[in-house]
Amino acid sequence: MPLVVHPSSTCDVCLESYATENDAHPHAIPCGHIFCRVCLVTVEPTNCPLCRKAFNRERIKKLHVDRPELDMESDLLQRVALNFDALPPTKAQLSIDLGAWLAGRPEDDHIALRKAWAAFQVYDTLSERKAHDKQKIKRFERMLAQRNEENEYDRDTFKAVESSLLAQVSQLTAYVLLLSVVSSLTCAVVSRLGRLQIWRLKSTPSDSS
Numbered sequence: 001m002p003l004v005v006h007p008s009s010t011c012d013v014c015l016e017s018y019a020t021e022n023d024a025h026p027h028a029i030p031c032g033h034i035f036c037r038v039c040l041v042t043v044e045p046t047n048c049p050l051c052r053k054a055f056n057r058e059r060i061k062k063l064h065v066d067r068p069e070l071d072m073e074s075d076l077l078q079r080v081a082l083n084f085d086a087l088p089p090t091k092a093q094l095s096i097d098l099g100a101w102l103a104g105r106p107e108d109d110h111i112a113l114r115k116a117w118a119a120f121q122v123y124d125t126l127s128e129r130k131a132h133d134k135q136k137i138k139r140f141e142r143m144l145a146q147r148n149e150e151n152e153y154d155r156d157t158f159k160a161v162e163s164s165l166l167a168q169v170s171q172l173t174a175y176v177l178l179l180s181v182v183s184s185l186t187c188a189v190v191s192r193l194g195r196l197q198i199w200r201l202k203s204t205p206s207d208s209s
């Protein structure tokens with residue numbers, strides 16, 4: 001049976017919990033005491049922080065330890081919870097790790113992790129749809145702005161046509177007014193001439209007497 005590190009185990013120097021990979025993995029020195037690698041490569045002088053026995057940094061040994069099952073599960077659960085909005089590569093890696101860990105495990109087991117993962121995937125689909133909808137809305141907004149611009153143009157054209165028509169109408173009105181003035185003047189002149197004619201006829205002496 002492999003040596004197992006309990007989730008609550010911490011390095012006695014920095015008090016950080018041991019991780020399964022990287023420098024936070026437990027390391028042993030010849031006196032048999034265990035610390036994280038970060039602390040062992042930085043401690044000055046090179047004496048064991050617990051028993052004070054001198055050690056050589058080159059003789060630091062990485063311990064091959066497993067984490068208990070529950071710890072792996074809670075680790076994955078934590079990664080699911082923290083990566084809802086992570087970048088695609090992180091999500092892809094999480095999907096691979098989770099798939100590998102769940103493969104071959106009974107379907108009715110690890111329910112919390114399975115449910116969290118299902119929620120994660122639903123959220124992922126919804127965020128993708130949201131991004132898609134956002135693009136669609138932007139497209140509609142652009143179309144609307146363009147349509148408004150065209151309407152503005154149409155309104156300007158309409159206004160120009162309208163004012164030119166109005167100008168023509170007022171010209172016509174003036175012309176009609178002028179015509180009526182001219183025609184009434186003509187009438188007046190004609191009737192004056194008529195009266196003059198009658199008067200001249202009356203005042204001409206008659207030769208037949």
Ligand SMILES: [Zn+2]
Pocket residue numbers: 011012013014015016035036037038039040
């Ligand atoms: Zn440490």
Ligand SMILES: [Zn+2]
Pocket residue numbers: 031032033048049050051052053
């Ligand atoms: Zn020691």
